[in-house]
Amino acid sequence: MTEVLAGQSLVLEPDERTRDRVLTAVLEHGPVSAAQLGKLLGLTPAAVRRHLDTLSRHGVIEVKLISNAKSGAGRPARRYVVSRQGQTEIGDDYLEIAKLALTELSANRGDQGVIDFAERRFAAMEASYRPLVDAAGSDVAARSKALAAALNADRFVATSNSLNPHSAMAAEQLCQGHCPIQELATTFPEFCDAETEVFSRLLGVDVRRLSTMASGGHVCTTHVPTGRAVVRKRDTAPADASGTSPIISNHQQERP
Incomplete structure (x- = not known):
């Protein structure tokens, strides 16, 4: 890993490179124990603790300190997370570290490795939003507005506006004005795909991404069909000639 300062190339020492790897792992997996970090990075316990201490x-x-969730007994376990000061000081370096980590993940495990990581990231969002969206009932438009409210509470600057109400072409246009991972998603559109899949599962219908900030749009816009003639559950998608449901990447569906 090389940093450029004042026009000069600065090559990090091995210890610094390893420390960056430890920090990246804490960012990605925290709260995480020293033993878990050792297994993830292939480092000895002594090496991990030395870098954690630094x-x-x-x-x-x-x-x-994390208590035992099952029994509540015993001493709390020590888990490492990035501090608020660390988040502030890392700044744009976090983006570079994240890009480096994802690039290495892709190199080691292929595109599926990035897809799996993106799906795990958005699984937490889905679990958090599910009760809020389900509380809106079975009406898709109401569920879309509930999803927008949940997104807005997390500072995605989201809205859900009704289009062509009371017709077969009725739809909600779900918009997000802020994307905290825009720069990452520009390089790894798998994140946009994973988020769109979560929206489909939460709303119970096939949705279509019309634009994303990662692909140059001013906002992320998702089309949510609500008219009876177009709404269909995701698990009843029509099969192609081979008898299987066609699978299309969501970022390939975007319209300019």
Whole structure:
């Protein structure tokens, strides 16, 4: 890994490169234990703790004490997370670290590795939003508005506007004015795909991404069909000639 400062190339020492790997792993997997980090990175316990101690002294990471969720007995376990100071100091470096981590993941496991990572990231969003969306009932338009409210509460600056009401072409236009991972999604559109799939599952219908900020749009816009003639459950998608449902990447569906 090379950093460029004032027009000069600065090659990081092995310890610094390893420390960056430890920090990246804490960002990706935290709260995480020292033992888990060792297994993830192929480092000895002593090496992991040395780098964790250095990061802790600089205030970049901190320890969270996690109680035993099953029994509540015993001493709380030590887990490492990036501190608020660390998040502030990392700034744009986090983006570069994340891109590096995802690039290495893709190199080691192919596109499926990035897809799996993106799906795991958005699984937490789906679990968090599911009760809020389900509380809106079975009406798709109401569910879309509930989803927009949930997104808005998480500062996605979201709205859900009704189009062509009371017709077979009725739809909601779900818009997001802020994307915290826009730069990452520009390089790895799998994140947009994973989010769109979550929206489909939460709303119970096939949705279509019309634009994303990652692909140059001013907002992320998702078309949510609500008219009876067009609404269909995802698990009843028509099969192609081979008898299987066609699978199309959501970012391939986008319209300019």
